[in-house]
Every structure is written in C-alpha cells, then in structure tokens.
Amino acid sequence: MSQNEMERLMDERLRDSVLQALAADARTASLNLRVGVLGGIVHLGGSAPSDDDWVWAEMVSARVPGVRGVVNRIEAPGAPSPARAIHLDLL
Amino acid sequence: MGNAYSAEALALSESQSAARAQETLAAVPCFANLPVHVQEAVAQVATHRHFDAGQIIYLEGEPATALFILERGWVKAARMSLEGREQALLFLKPCEVFGDVAIFTDTPYPATVMALEPVEVWAIDKSAILDLVARHNELAVAVIRHLAGRVLYYVGLVEDLSLRSVEARLAHTLLSHIEGDGDRLVVPRRTWTTFDEMATRLGTVRDVLSRALRTLEQEGLLKVERHQIVILDPAGLATRGDQYD
Numbered sequence: 116m117s118q119n120e121m122e123r124l125m126d127e128r129l130r131d132s133v134l135q136a137l138a139a140d141a142r143t144a145s146l147n148l149r150v151g152v153l154g155g156i157v158h159l160g161g162s163a164p165s166d167d168d169w170v171w172a173e174m175v176s177a178r179v180p181g182v183r184g185v186v187n188r189i190e191a192p193g194a195p196s197p198a199r200a201i202h203l204d205l206l
Numbered sequence: 207m208g209n210a211y212s213a214e215a216l217a218l219s220e221s222q223s224a225a226r227a228q229e230t231l232a233a234v235p236c237f238a239n240l241p242v243h244v245q246e247a248v249a250q251v252a253t254h255r256h257f258d259a260g261q262i263i264y265l266e267g268e269p270a271t272a273l274f275i276l277e278r279g280w281v282k283a284a285r286m287s288l289e290g291r292e293q294a295l296l297f298l299k300p301c302e303v304f305g306d307v308a309i310f311t312d313t314p315y316p317a318t319v320m321a322l323e324p325v326e327v328w329a330i331d332k333s334a335i336l337d338l339v340a341r342h343n344e345l346a347v348a349v350i351r352h353l354a355g356r357v358l359y360y361v362g363l364v365e366d367l368s369l370r371s372v373e374a375r376l377a378h379t380l381l382s383h384i385e386g387d388g389d390r391l392v393v394p395r396r397t398w399t400t401f402d403e404m405a406t407r408l409g410t411v412r413d414v415l416s417r418a419l420r421t422l423e424q425e426g427l428l429k430v431e432r433h434q435i436v437i438l439d440p441a442g443l444a445t446r447g448d449q450y451d
Contacts, residue, residue, distance in 0.1 A: 123313065126267055151267030151314065154288050158265040158318060184290055188262050188318065196260040198282070198320035200402045203290030 125181075126152040132179050133157055140175045142168055148189060150176075155183035156203070166193040227252040227328050230277045233301045236352040237275075244342045251338070252328040257321040259398070266318040270308030272329040276300050279325035280396065283317040284406060294406040295363070297322075303352055309335060310353065322398040367409045369450045372418045375408045378447035380428070384437055391437040422446065 116124075130152040137143040137150070146168065149160035157176045163169045169191035176185045184205045188197035228249035231237045237245065252275070257263055263274065266285055276298055283296040283304060295317050298304055308315045309332050339346045366375050383393045401412040408415060419435075422428050427443045429436040437443060 126314070130267065149262075149265055149268060151265035151318070153267035153286070153314065153316070156267075156286050156290070158267055158286075160262045160265045160268075184286075186266075186286055186318075188265065188320075190261070197262050198260040198322065200284075200292050200294075200406045201286070202292055203286065205290045 122154070126155070129155060129157070129179070129181050133176050133182070136175050136179050137172065140171075143172045143175055146172065148172060155181060156186060156205075157182050157184070158186045158188065160188050160197065161190070163189050163191040163194075166191050169194040223252075223254055224249045226277075227254070227275075230275055230301065230328055234275060234303060235301070236303065236348045236355070240342075240344050240348055244338075244345050247338055247342065248330065248335075248345070251334040252330050255327050255329050257325045257327070259321055259323050259325075261321050261325075263319040263321060263325075263327070264305065264315045266316065267314050270305065270313065270315050270332060272331050273303065273305045273309045273335050274319075275328040275330070276302045276304065277326040277328060279321060279323040280398070281319050281325055282322055282403070283319045285317040292406050293367075293409055294403065296359075297407065306349065306353065307356065310349065322396070370447075371449065372408060372410050372414055373421055374447050374449045375410075376415070376418045377422065377427070377443045379408065380435060380437065381440065381443055381447055384440070387434070391440055392434040393437065394434045395432075 130150055133150050133152065137146070137148055146163055147161055148163075151158040151160075157179075159172060159176060163172060169187065169189050172189055173185050173187045176182060184203040186201050186203065190197055224246070228245050231240070231245045231248055237248070240248075263281065264270075278300055281298050281304070282294055283298065284292050284294045286292055296304070304319055305315065339349055366378060370378065380393050384391050385394060401415055405412045405415045410418075419428075419430055422443070423430055425442070425446075427437070427439045427446060429438055
C-alpha cells in the first residue's frame, strides 16, 4: 500500500469515527451534518439551529482521537459565514 | 449523516431541465464541440441545484458523489494545508467544470468548494458520468483535455507559490484577470474579492498583500480604486510577474 493510500485509509477511518461521535451525541445526532477529513483535519458542513450547536459540533469532533483540527463550515444563525477564509491552530 | 446537499433542486420540468442543462454544456469550452447526441445524453442525467452565497457545495475529504458544471455565479475551491493555512486553489466562473478530479481518481474531494455568489450548477452523479465516459469516446477525450488543463494550471500555481515573490504573484494573478473597460485595462473587484480572499489565493496574509499592492502602485504599475484595480502599465506588470525570488 502506498503512503497516499495509507493516509486516505486513515482519513476514512477518522471520518467514520467523527460521524459516529456526532451520531452518538444527543445535540448533534439529528443535525445530519456533513463531514470530510483530509490529513487528519476535519471539515464540518450542513446546518445547525443555533450558534451553541455550531460550537458544540466542533467540540464533539475535536475530541475524537486523531483529529488535528476542525474547520467549521456549518451554517447557523449568528455563526460566521461557512465560506470565510479559515486558518487553524492545529491540535 | 453525510452527503445531502443543503440546497434543493429548483422545480423544473424534465424537458425544461434537460434543455437548460444542454445549453449550459454547449457553453462549456471542453464540452462545446461534443456531438449533440452526447451533449443530450449528459444533459439527461444532470440535476439542477441552487446554492446561496456562502453555502458549501462540497467539503474537502468528503466522498466524491458528483461532478458539477457551473451555470451561474462564482465559486471558490480552497484546501487546508497540513499546517492549517487555507490556500485558495481556484476561483471558477460560469461554464466551468469542477469535482471531476475526485470522480476520475476515485478519491474524496481534494478541496472545499463554496458559493461566493448565488450559484446555479448542474450535478452529474459519479456513476452516471463514469457510465457516459465509458460509452462515448468523444466525452472521454473532452474529460482528458479538461483534466490536462487542470494539471497545467496546478503546475503554474506551484511555480507561483514556490518561486515567485508576493509582488510577482500578485502581478501575475492580476494580469490573468485583466478586462477592458473603455480605453482602460482593469481588474474588477467583485463583492466577495476581499483582501482575505485575495491573500488566500496568493498564499499570504492580508498585511503582506496590502504592502505588495502599495509597492506596485508606488511603482506606477497600477492604481487601486474602490471597485477595481486599474492596470496602468501592463508591460511593466508582466515584467514584475516574471521575476523569480
């Protein structure tokens, strides 16, 4: 297996873990959030009913072992635009 | 959980939808010369989608489910570096195709694509486009041409980011977006062309970009106006854009 394939497999597994964590959490389970993972960085999309939920979904994702950072592009009232330029302080 | 698009398809009848999709396809440079029956076959499987400004079309690292053809509005493709810095890869205008790299490499989307304005796109499911490419040689060649064009674009981007100074990158980028405005040459500033957006395209931060613009302005190469950048000396700007670090 090449290094690229190995990294892709690790990202796929991490994505599954993040989706499971979001599905297991009472506040995020019904939000149907979108998740992408590349290089250990989680990208969140979809919509949430409040900015509290927006923050919460990011926290739930960030707690998953192996996550290096979370790019929060969830739409929510009062939350910043999903399309803004984002720079992260990685975990 | 997962891949549901946040925007709903507009209610168009099937025949209206196919005709409009075919009209868009005919305006896409890489698809314009396809035989009509191939354009029709592609249009038949295209689904119309609308996204508001700021909405995400797909996320970096999300499983690739569709290829998109942009009918109206501008979108941005951006990728997060391993160091956590956002790099804008592409700003796409109507009649451009995106999402194809992931579809044809069978990998997740390599970048996040977001609507910068209200956007109308045609989505073609992965299985449908793979089936069409297998059945129509002309479409396969058109796709190869498009992907080859992307390779050349990214070679240029790598050269830009790794070898040119910020001033040279800025000069080079401005020249590639130049438009005529009467007897003047200008680069229009769209509502979403903020300093932050321009900085992510040039692989820098807004303060450095701001200084680079001032430098080029002081050299008499351009003039920054509220809604556009006027190019005063295109030859001088080209020379500046060709300078390597």
